Amino acid sequence: MKYLFQLGHQPQISAAEITAVLSLHRFTASSLHHRENFLNLETDQQLNCEGLIEILGGTIKIMQKINFANIADYLLTKKSEGKIHFSLSGPDSRQLALEAKKTLKSAGCSVRYIEPKNTATILHNSLIQRQTDLTIFANEIFVTKAIQPFEEFSQRDYDRPQSDNKSGMLPPKLARIMINLAQIPKNAAILDPFCGSGTILTEAMVMGYGNLIGSDISAKAVADTEKNLEWTKDNYLLSPISYLLCESPATQLTKHIKPASVDAIITEPLLGKPLTGRENIEKLQAQTDELAKLYIDSFKTFAKILKPGGVVLFIIPKFLYKDEWVEMDCVDKIKKTGFKTVPFEILGSKSVEHLTYHRPDQHLARTIWRFVKKVSVDHLSAPPGISPC
Numbered sequence: 001m002k003y004l005f006q007l008g009h010q011p012q013i014s015a016a017e018i019t020a021v022l023s024l025h026r027f028t029a030s031s032l033h034h035r036e037n038f039l040n041l042e043t044d045q046q047l048n049c050e051g052l053i054e055i056l057g058g059t060i061k062i063m064q065k066i067n068f069a070n071i072a073d074y075l076l077t078k079k080s081e082g083k084i085h086f087s088l089s090g091p092d093s094r095q096l097a098l099e100a101k102k103t104l105k106s107a108g109c110s111v112r113y114i115e116p117k118n119t120a121t122i123l124h125n126s127l128i129q130r131q132t133d134l135t136i137f138a139n140e141i142f143v144t145k146a147i148q149p150f151e152e153f154s155q156r157d158y159d160r161p162q163s164d165n166k167s168g169m170l171p172p173k174l175a176r177i178m179i180n181l182a183q184i185p186k187n188a189a190i191l192d193p194f195c196g197s198g199t200i201l202t203e204a205m206v207m208g209y210g211n212l213i214g215s216d217i218s219a220k221a222v223a224d225t226e227k228n229l230e231w232t233k234d235n236y237l238l239s240p241i242s243y244l245l246c247e248s249p250a251t252q253l254t255k256h257i258k259p260a261s262v263d264a265i266i267t268e269p270l271l272g273k274p275l276t277g278r279e280n281i282e283k284l285q286a287q288t289d290e291l292a293k294l295y296i297d298s299f300k301t302f303a304k305i306l307k308p309g310g311v312v313l314f315i316i317p318k319f320l321y322k323d324e325w326v327e328m329d330c331v332d333k334i335k336k337t338g339f340k341t342v343p344f345e346i347l348g349s350k351s352v353e354h355l356t357y358h359r360p361d362q363h364l365a366r367t368i369w370r371f372v373k374k375v376s377v378d379h380l381s382a383p384p385g386i387s388p389c
């Protein structure tokens with residue numbers, strides 16, 4: 001089966017997420033083309049596109065190849081359903097669409113071509129139900145099977161009761177991508193030790209993870225996370241889910257969480273003061289050193305509370321100074337606290353040590369790393385379970 005994924009605005013991250021999710025669900029897939037915002041895959045089994053789009057954070061559309069030589073032949077199979085509404089994307093799409101329209105009209109069909117402006121156009125014209133949103137890619141025709149539930153993402157981003165614009169919020173789609181990159185089962189105990197207003201935990205809750213722990217040095221952040229988790233529960237009609245929250249510096253979590261009891265830490269830590277782009281290099285370097293120390297000290301604690309083989313999805317920022325990035329030299333020191341890095345596989349590309357999330361208007365980029373706690377004999381006998389915060 002051939003599929004085409006339209007990737008979000010950080011295509012490398014989206015492709016790594018698809019690779020991680022397909023591998024977690026044991027699908028064998030090979031890449032046919034990976035071009036700009038598209039990943040074209042061949043799989044051994046049929047994909048449940050509607051189910052998959054509900055899981056992924058970085059994919060805009062999932063399309064499946066149809067075995068028709070031209071668009072008009074395919075659309076003619078829809079003749080019995082009444083007026084044919086369709087849209088077409090890809091090279092020369094407008095001209096090809098007009099030619100198809102002419103052919104269909106001469107075959108006695110009533111037909112309307114809809115310019116493919118954005119995903120909202122597709123939804124409002126029910127083109128998914130009609131199976132008539134078409135894309136031409138590598139000389140093959142694909143029909144859209146599923147589209148990102150973007151209204152739900154934006155509801156969680158903008159309508160939740162508490163947000164913290166000062167310390168910054170992770171976009172919910174990126175939170176979801178990080179959770180997927182951790183490749184963990186639904187019963188995993190997930191901790192966000194810098195939970196802020198709880199974006200990662202709320203996204204994990206929506207995805208069906210039911211063993212959540214959040215902590216933050218700020219009492220307000222903990223209270224905000226609680227309000228947002230309750231709001232998410234109410235809005236998404238989720239079955240009872242337990243979570244634990246506590247106010248604590250990340251470096252002192254052993255006072256609240258039992259040794260070797262956490263499966264995964266997924267977090268965006270303190271990223272430093274918001275930047276204007278006018279900071280001098282000394283200031284940026286001082287901020288970088290301070291954050292590196294916090295991260296290394298936090299990993300010393302993570303090594304104690306994580307189970308052996310436990311995973312950490314962690315954001316390390318880098319800062320723009322003039323045209324150069326000021327990067328943080330902390331990965332080797334983190335590894336010395338008992339971790340190894342696990343590269344991200346990407347179908348159709350080489351695997352990478354880290355992924356980078358950056359928007360052109362920002363002076364900060366987030367690099368995403370996956371660490372795994374090395375298995376050591378001392379931790380194997382530690383009792384599982386979480387003690388209340």
Ligand SMILES: C[S@@+](CC[C@H](N)C(=O)[O-])C[C@H]1O[C@@H](n2cnc3c(N)ncnc32)[C@H](O)[C@@H]1O
Nearest residue numbers: 169170194196197198199217218249250268270
């Ligand atoms: C960038 S924000 C996290 C935002 C979060 N991902 C969200 O979307 O809401 C970083 C958080 O780290 C917290 N923090 C700062 N220093 C900390 C420390 N030493 N230990 C734990 N939390 C800390 C801050 O209070 C802040 O809420």
